[in-house]
Amino acid sequence: xxxxxxxxxxxxxxxxEQHTTPLTELHARLAKTTEENTRTPNYLVGPxxxxxxxxxxxxxxxxxILEVGTFAGYSALSFAEALPADGSIVTCxxxxxxxxxxxxxxxQSPHAKKIExxxxxxxxxxKNLQGPFDPCFIDADKPSYDYYYDRCLELVRQGGLxxxxxxxxxxxxxxxxxxxxxxxxALNARIHNDPRVENVLLPFRDGIMLAYKL
Ligand SMILES: C[S@@+](CC[C@H](N)C(=O)[O-])C[C@H]1O[C@@H](n2cnc3c(N)ncnc32)[C@H](O)[C@@H]1O
Numbered sequence: 152x153x154x155x156x157x158x159x160x161x162x163x164x165x166x167x168e169q170h171t172t173p174l175t176e177l178h179a180r181l182a183k184t185t186e187e188n189t190r191t192p193n194y195l196v197g198p199x200x201x202x203x204x205x206x207x208x209x210x211x212x213x214x215x216i217l218e219v220g221t222f223a224g225y226s227a228l229s230f231a232e233a234l235p236a237d238g239s240i241v242t243c244x245x246x247x248x249x250x251x252x253x254x255x256x257x258x259q260s261p262h263a264k265k266i267e268x269x270x271x272x273x274x275x276x277x278k279n280l281q282g283p284f285d286p287c288f289i290d291a292d293k294p295s296y297d298y299y300y301d302r303c304l305e306l307v308r309q310g311g312l313x314x315x316x317x318x319x320x321x322x323x324x325x326x327x328x329x330x331x332x333x334x335x336x337a338l339n340a341r342i343h344n345d346p347r348v349e350n351v352l353l354p355f356r357d358g359i360m361l362a363y364k365l
């Protein structure tokens with residue numbers, strides 16, 4: 152990189168959004184409700200990543216998806232829209248306020264019947280699930296990411312994809328000084344050296360790790 156030259160000049164993300172197939176009007180309303188009713192509206196993946204995840208589901212020809220971290224349901228809705236009529240998502244969440252919003256919006260979607268929320272600690276839910284899933288999307292508490300990755304590797308089908316969000320911690324993985332950045336940095340190295348997967352770490356939003364189970 153040339154010193155002083157931004158990799159992503161201001162406005163590029165908006166430009167990408169404007170040149171990407173948009174999500175639905177339900178997504179826009181969900182984002183607004185999340186903004187007004189939660190303290191963490193930045194949790195949801197947003198329009199660009201949502202469209203990316205949706206396309207990924209189409210490319211995988213996914214039938215059964217596992218999501219760790221529902222929040223208000225934005226990414227789950229993106230997945231659901233790309234699934235075939237007999238497809239399904241199991242999505243894990245422990246925050247009752249987030250679950251209430253998610254349920255309210257799922258009920259307004261023609262894809263509602265594809266989505267099953269499992270309430271409680273995701274680690275407990277994952278323990279009792281049976282695979283195969285494809286893809287598995289990990290987007291929850293960072294201290295549990297190691298467990299989620301290992302368990303998802305058991306649950307994902309061979310030739311399936313694990314997608315991990317927030318794998319750059321807004322650049323803090325380069326020089327980790329906080330606990331989450333240290334955990335994510337160590338996990339990036341572990342995935343990169345894991346002979347069971349082929350991986351790519353995308354510098355897209357806060358970093359998306361794709362790990363393909365060989
Ligand atoms: C970044 S948000 C998920 C955003 C969501 N994927 C989206 O794009 O709309 C992370 C979520 O994980 C949930 N979470 C944190 N720790 C959890 C745990 N141990 N078990 C289940 N959910 C957890 C949080 O309550 C939060 O709603």
